[in-house]
Amino acid sequence: MMESADTQFETERRRLVVEVGSETIPTAFCAKRGIKENEYYVSVNTLHKGEKFNAAKSEAEKYRGERNFSSILADAGSMPFADGTVDELIFNNVFGSFYKNADVLAAFLREASRVLVEGGEIHITEMNTPNFIPDEWFIGGRPDRKSDIKVEANPDYFQQFGLRAKKLSTDENDIKEYRNPFPEYNGFYPIAFTLTLEKTGVP
DSSP: OOOOOOOOOOOTTSEEEEEESOSSOHHHHHHHHOOOTTEEEEEEEOSOOHHHHHHHHHHHHHTTTOSSEEEEEOBTTBOSOOTTOEEEEEEESOGGGGTTOHHHHHHHHHHHHHHEEEEEEEEEEESSSGGGSOGGGEESSOOOTTOOSOOEEOHHHHHTTTEEEEEEEOOHHHHHHHSOOOGGGOOOOTTOEEEEEEEOSOO
């Protein structure tokens, strides 16, 4: 696991929303989403090494002590949250970045299911690296915004992690809801998609 900032979250009576895979996204992300009084946001920087790791570490320090928001360094396969404590998980271009190791992708989903509350949701958006997502995630082909072929999320694959696929979409508005909110990333690959999963607790 990466070095982690002190993570003491005052989450009583508040929803805990965790965004995974940031670099310097939190301010823009939360400004777009809107900090709500009943929610506490945490950004988990999991992808960075070298100079980017140092930038992420600096960001984590910057947000230490914020009332409704924290940025930490952690491994998405071993997050510093107790079982069943996270209400919502948001992954931006994370899974496609680890495509060379199927075990890592599975570990991310297994860990996400562990920390989620029953009925909690995972929102996965792949805009930059969607072509690297394993075929076993889908039925009927692969998501393609320019195709009329109906593609669905594979329920059997996600069920092994205690997750249910609620929605697979290639609609640009759906993708924008959870993607990186910076204007320089406004372009979309034809096979970009967003996938919502729900924790059922029944593997």
